Amino acid sequence: xxxxxxxxxxxxxxxxxxxxxxxxxxxxxxxxxxxxxxxxxxxxxxxxxxxxxxxxxxxxxxxxxxxxxxxxxxxxxxxxxxxxxxxxxxxxxxxxxxxxxxxxxxxxxxxxxxxxxxxxxxxxxxxxxxxxxxxxxxxxxxxxxxxxxxxxxxxxxxxxxxxxxxxxxxxxxxxxxxxxxxxxxxxxxxxxxxxxxxxxxxxxxxxxxxxxxxxxxxxxxxxxxxxxxxxxxxxxxxxxxxxxxxxxxxxxxxxxxxxxxxxxxxxxxxxxxxxxxxxxxxxxxxxxxxxxxxxxxxxxxxxxxxxxxxxxxxxxxxxxxxxxxxxxxxxxxxxxxxxxxxxxxxxxxxxxxxxxxxxxxxxxxxxxxxxxxxxxxxxxxxxxxxxxxxxxxxxxxxxxxxxxxxxxxxxxxxxxxxxxxxxxxxxxxxxxxxxxxxxxxxxxxxxxxxxxxxxxxxxxxxxx
RNA sequence: GGCUGGAUGGCAGAGUGGUCAUGCAGCGGACUGCAACUCCGCGGACGCCGGUUCGAUUCCGACUCCAGCCUCCA
Numbered sequence: 001x002x003x004x005x006x007x008x009x010x011x012x013x014x015x016x017x018x019x020x021x022x023x024x025x026x027x028x029x030x031x032x033x034x035x036x037x038x039x040x041x042x043x044x045x046x047x048x049x050x051x052x053x054x055x056x057x058x059x060x061x062x063x064x065x066x067x068x069x070x071x072x073x074x075x076x077x078x079x080x081x082x083x084x085x086x087x088x089x090x091x092x093x094x095x096x097x098x099x100x101x102x103x104x105x106x107x108x109x110x111x112x113x114x115x116x117x118x119x120x121x122x123x124x125x126x127x128x129x130x131x132x133x134x135x136x137x138x139x140x141x142x143x144x145x146x147x148x149x150x151x152x153x154x155x156x157x158x159x160x161x162x163x164x165x166x167x168x169x170x171x172x173x174x175x176x177x178x179x180x181x182x183x184x185x186x187x188x189x190x191x192x193x194x195x196x197x198x199x200x201x202x203x204x205x206x207x208x209x210x211x212x213x214x215x216x217x218x219x220x221x222x223x224x225x226x227x228x229x230x231x232x233x234x235x236x237x238x239x240x241x242x243x244x245x246x247x248x249x250x251x252x253x254x255x256x257x258x259x260x261x262x263x264x265x266x267x268x269x270x271x272x273x274x275x276x277x278x279x280x281x282x283x284x285x286x287x288x289x290x291x292x293x294x295x296x297x298x299x300x301x302x303x304x305x306x307x308x309x310x311x312x313x314x315x316x317x318x319x320x321x322x323x324x325x326x327x328x329x330x331x332x333x334x335x336x337x338x339x340x341x342x343x344x345x346x347x348x349x350x351x352x353x354x355x356x357x358x359x360x361x362x363x364x365x366x367x368x369x370x371x372x373x374x375x376x377x378x379x380x381x382x383x384x385x386x387x388x389x390x391x392x393x394x395x396x397x398x399x400x401x402x403x404x405x406x407x408x409x410x411x412x413x414x415x416x417x418x419x420x421x422x423x424x425x426x427x428x429x430x431x432x433x434x435x436x437x438x439x440x441x442x443x444x445x446x447x448x449x450x451x452x453x454x455x456x457x458x459x460x461x462x463x464x
Numbered sequence: 465g466g467c468u469g470g471a472u473g474g475c476a477g478a479g480u481g482g483u484c485a486u487g488c489a490g491c492g493g494a495c496u497g498c499a500a501c502u503c504c505g506c507g508g509a510c511g512c513c514g515g516u517u518c519g520a521u522u523c524c525g526a527c528u529c530c531a532g533c534c535u536c537c538a
Contacts, residue, residue, distance in 0.1 A: 010468080030538065043538040073536070153467085156533070162466040163534055205536080227538025231468080234537090258469090259532060295487080296477065300470080301531065311476065311488045318487080321501060350478090358478050362486040372502055434497055441499070452500055461500090 002057065002352045004223075005299060007231065007254040008155055012354055015253065017222045023054055023061045024217040026251070028209060028226035028234070029111075031068040032092035033077045036099055037274035038289075038304060039260045043227045045290055046257045046298040048105040049396055050225075053351055056395050064216045065108040066209060067093060070115050070202055075191055085192050086115075099277040102286045103293075104397040112212040114203065118194045120211040121203045124241065125183045133244045137174040140186030140199035144206075146179040149240040155254060156232035181237055183207050206237035213242065213250065224251035228259045228301075258301040260293075275304065285409065288313045290397060294357045315365075317407070319393065322368035324403040325456070326375065326386045343367050343385075347392050357396065364393060407461035413447060422451065422458050 002015045017023050027047045030040055047063075054061050068074075069089040078085040097107070114121075125142055128134035133149065136142050146152050146160070153160060160179060172178070182204035187193035193200035213221060219242075226235065235254065242250040262275065280289055292312035296302040343363050350359035367389040374382035393399035408415075421440050428436035441451055450463045 007468090028538070031536085037538090040538050046538095071536085153534095157467050158534065159466070225538095228532065229537050232533060233535090257538070259538085261531080300477090302476090307488090308476070314489095315487050318501095324501090356478070358476095358486075362478070365486055369503090375502080429497080432497080438498060445499090450500065453496080453498090454501085 002054075003354055004253055004255065005354050006252075007256050008251075010157075013253070015222075017059070018220065018252070021059055023059045023223065024064075024221045025051065025054075025061055025223045025225070026064045026066075026209075026213050026217060026221050027108075027224075028230050029065045029067050030096065031071055031073060031205075032089045032096065033071070033074040035092065035276045035278055036096050037276050038280055038293075039227065039274065041099075041103055041277050041280075041289065042260045042293045042302075043257045044100055044105045045103055045293045045397075047225055047255075048103075049294055049298070049357065050255075050355055051106065052395060052397060053355060062110070062217065063106075063108045064110045064112065064212070066212050067111060067113045068205065068208060069093070069113045070192060071205055095278070099281065102281055103277065103290050104286065104400075110216050112216055114208040114212070117208060117211050117215060118203060120215050121207045122184075122194075122196050124207060124211050124214075124245065125203075126197070127245055128183065128241065131244065133240075134183055135176065136198050139174060140184075140201060141174060141182055142184035142198055143175055143180040144183050144237070144240060145176065146181065146240065147177055149244055152240050153232070153236050155236045155239060158232055158236070181206060181233065183241075206234055207241060209234070209238050210241040210250070213238070214246075219246045219248050219250075221251040223253045223255055225255040225257070228256050231256055256299070258296070258299050260302055260304055262304045284309055284313065285406075287398060287401070287406075288316055291316045294396060295361065297358055298355055316398075319364060319368055319389070319399060320401075320403045320406050322371045323386045323389060323399070324407075325454070326371070326379070326383045328383060328386045328390055341366075341370065343388060344392065351395075360392070360396065364389060367392070404459065407459075409462045413449070418444065418449060418460055422460065425451070426458065 003012045004015045005012050025047075027043075030036060044065075047065075051061055051063050067089075070085065074085050074089060078088045081088060101107070125134060128144065129136065129142065132145070134142055134144050163179065183206075184196065184198055184201050185204060186199055186201045191202070193202060213224070224235070224238075239250050277289075288309060289312075292309055295312060295315075343366065347360050347363040350356040350363065353359075367385055371382050371385045371389060374385060390399055421444060425437045425440040428434075428440070444451060444460070445463070448463050449460050452459045452461065
C-alpha cells in the first residue's frame with residue numbers, strides 16, 4: 001500500500017486507484033513561451049520519480065502532461081520576436097522535450113496541446129453557460145461565476161470573502177464580480193483566434209485542463225498534480241469548472257511539489273530570476289541535477305545554490321565509486337542478502353510513505369558502504385549488493401552510466417594520449433623513478449585529469 | 465489581513481515517546497612511493513515557553529520567526 005499526501009484533505013492517505021492496477025495521472029505542464037527553468041525541472045523530475053515508482057509497483061499508469069500553447073504571453077512574445085505564435089511554441093516544445101529527456105524524465109503517454117482541444121473547451125463553456133455557471137459579456141468574453149460554485153477554494157483553503165480582491169486583480173467593468181475568471185477571451189485584431197458562438201476568440205487558461213482531463217482520462221482522475229503555484233487559483237478553478245458540470249470529483253488525489261527558490265525568492269518566469277535547464281546543463285551533468293532535485297522530499301521547498309550542486313556531485317560520485325570495478329551482471333539470487341540486511345524493504349517502505357526519496361537515498365548509501373567493505377574480502381557478495389544498488393538506483397532514474405565513463409565525463413581530451421601518459425608513468429614507477437612519475441601526474445593535473453592508482457592498475461577521472 | 469506549510473548538529477536533509485538516519489564538510493587513525501578512493505573512529509541537533517508522561521526533538525497548547533499563495537507562474 002502506497003500512502004500519499006493529498007492536498008485536498010491535507011493528510012496522507014492510502015492510495016486506492018479507481019480501477020485496480022490502473023492509474024490515471026494528469027500533471028499540468030508549462031506555457032511554452034520561453035525555455036523551461038529548474039523550477040519546472042523539479043516538478044517534472046518529481047512526478048517522473050512518482051510515475052516510475054508506480055510502474056515498478058505493477059501499476060499501468062496513463063500519464064498525461066498538457067502543453068499550454070496559446071495564451072497572452074505567447075502572443076506577446078511572438079509579436080516581439082516577429083514570428084508566428086505557432087513557430088514560437090513549436091521551438092519551445094522541442095527544447096522542452098530535449099531538456100526533460102536529458103534529466104531522465106520519461107515522455108508522457110499523452111501530451112495534449114491546448115490548441116488541439118479548443119472545440120472541447122467550447123463545449124464545456126457552453127454547458128457552463130447553460131447551467132448558469134458562466135455568462136457572456138457584450139464584448140464577447142465569457143466568465144465563470146465563482147460565487148455560484150459553493151465550495152470554491154476548497155483545494156487551497158481560501159475563503160472567498162477573505163481574498164484581497166481588487167487590490168491585485170485588475171478592475172473590469174464587465175465582470176459581475178471581481179473574483180470571476182475568464183473562460184473565453186474575445187480576440188483583438190491581429191491576434192490568433194478561433195470562431196465561436198460568442199465571436200472570434202481564444203480560451204482562457206484554466207478551461208483547457210478541465211477539457212483535456214476529461215478528453216484524455218475521463219471525469220475523475222486518480223491523481224492530479226502540478227507545481228506549488230498552481231494550487232490557487234488554477235487548480236481550484238479547474239475543480240469549479242469540471243465539478244460544476246460532472247458533479248463528480250475531478251481528482252481523488254491532488255499532489256503539489258514544493259517550490260524551488262533562488263536567493264530566497266521563488267524561481268519564476270515573472271520574477272525573472274530563473275535559471276533555465278539548458279543553462280544548468282551547461283554547468284553540471286544532468287544526473288547531478290536530477291540527484292539534487294530529488295535530494296529533498298518532493299513537497300518541501302528547496303533552495304538552489306552552487307554549493308548544493310557541488311555537494312550533489314560529490315554524493316553521486318560516492319555511489320558511482322562503489323560500483324566501480326565490480327561485475328554487476330551475474331544473475332544469482334539475492335534473497336539471502338536481503339534477509340541479513342533488508343535494504344530493499346527499507347527502500348520500498350520509504351518510497352511507499354509519500355515517496356520519501358531522502359530516506360530511500362540513505363539506503364543507497366548504506367549499500368555503497370557495505371559494497372566497499374565487501375569488495376576487499378568477498379567480491380561475489382559485493383557484486384550481489386552492487387546489483388541491488390543498481391536496481392534500486394534505476395528505480396529513481398540514477399546510475400545508468402558506466403562508472404568509469406561517468407567519472408571521466410566529456411573531457412574533449414584525447415583519451416589515447418592520456419592512456420599513453422599512464423603507460424609512461426607506469427614504466428617510470430616500475431623503475432622507481434618517482435620524479436618522472438610525479439611529473440606526469442602534474443602534467444595531467446594541469447588539464448584537470450586526476451590519476452588514481454589501484455592494485456590492478458591506474459585509472460583516471462576528471463577532477464571537478 | 466486571510467490561506468497553506470515550515471523551524472533538527474558547520475551545511476543539506478530524514479525520522480522517532482526511551483539504543484544508528486544519511487550525505488557533504490571537519491578532525492584523528494589504517495591503507496598508500498606521492499595523490500585520490502576506500503575503511504575504522506570522533507565531535508556536535510532537535511526555535512521559545514508551558515502541559516501530558518517514569519521519560520518528549522517526537523504528543524497537546526501559547527508564542528516567536530520563516531516561506532509560498534491570495535495577479536500570469538511548475
